[in-house]
Amino acid sequence: MTTLVVGATGATGRLLVEQLLQRGENVKAIVRTTDLLKDVVKNQDGFSEVQASILELTDAEIVEHVKDCRAVVSCLGHNLTFKGIYGQPRLLVTEATRRLCEAIQATHPEKPVKFVLMNTTGNINRDLAESVSLAQHCVLWLLRLLLPPHVDNEKAADYLRTKIGQNCEAIEWTAVRPDNLTNEAAVTEYELHPSPTRSAIFNAGKTSRINVGHFMTELVTDNEVWNKWKGQMPVIYNQENENMK
Template sequence: MTTKTLVVGSTGATGKHVVLQLLQQSQHVHAIACNKQRLLDLLDEIEPKSSSLYAKQLEVTEASILGLTDEDLKKITKDVDAVVSCLGHNISFKGIYGKPRKLVTDASRRLFTAIEANQTENQEKKTKFVLMGTEGVPNPAGGDNPRTRLERSIIFMLRYLIPPHADNESAAEFVHSKRDNPNIEWTVIRPTDLIDGSVTNYELFDKPQGALFGGDDKATRANVAKSMVDMILTDSLWEEWKYKMPYIQDMI
């Protein structure tokens, strides 16, 4: 099976792995990146000469996601089978407290709008949407294990003092609300504490396992990317987790 996937947040610590792993699986990728050369350099850091090896499979639009027009996004999403959002805020004062405050939410909303606009012209086309969240983002449908008073207090402070956390929650809530279009199916991947590392084995759960802070569970960014790629390429896995918010951790 050959697919075409749009990846936003492609130069991020996880997004670059999503792009490369799809290319390694002989898939086509359309990446949105503010700096194309930076993306190519990041791919070469993971796998030397990969940017040239997979050049025919990779298309890059050099722009910021929120800088594109509605018509641009409609054209970009027209022929894709899946969209993966690994967007996040830069870990800097400007990245955390500056604009855009709702990067992930606004991008998700605009991408859904573009996909839906294309589906009015091709009502049979189905699209998968994969959003990267965090362990601290609650499932709007409920079902997560109850948090301790300390954890609830910390999440409350994060929500009101750290804008990126509120953005991640808002994005998950928006995606969760989108079940009225049967031709757009989604999942929100919630990783535990992220670390660098290679692809190994991972586990998916329907809710976070253990303590929110200070636990031993980890997830390599490469494994988080692998879970997203597996979702796109493995129909049985997608059927199991679509319209859900799986929690991912490395297999111990």
């Protein structure tokens, strides 16, 4: 079976693709520009790519791409430029999530397809009524007002929570929430929590992109890990050394 990855050429998506291939998984990537993953895939037979913008594909084309995939992973995000933050499409992640999920449902899979969404600790899991300070609520309100990508992240996760829910026969989902993203060369120990254990605004932790890729790979390939976190929005932090706390 195959895992479909969107956002595969991003800083985290590339690491996810590499780790999936190292596990012997087949990977299909939808990318706007081909050949950007050459150094990652190294001509591995298990990799294929489709040159397209996910939102420009027709419904029928997306159905064809998700057909026979046992998992779909979205590492989509907005470029940190003025155009990327304030230009169109402002709901890139949300619309891609919606269209991919609708395509999965249209294939009527025999078993639920795993859908993994890369999200952020800045987004509250409203299913759990997570405790957030008044000051953080105020900052989040400003982020919603000033930064469209933050709203996009919230709406994408809300789509999975409210539209797909916990009892969809075609899709099971997880929204992975890393904190402040860093670049590291190797996978290190990391912690997983159902909700943030620190303020994403005033006391942010660190999460390496390669650890995010590792956890998402675990979700795709290890059913025990998947069954523990499906239908949830796990938070991932790099594990801190005791003398650093």
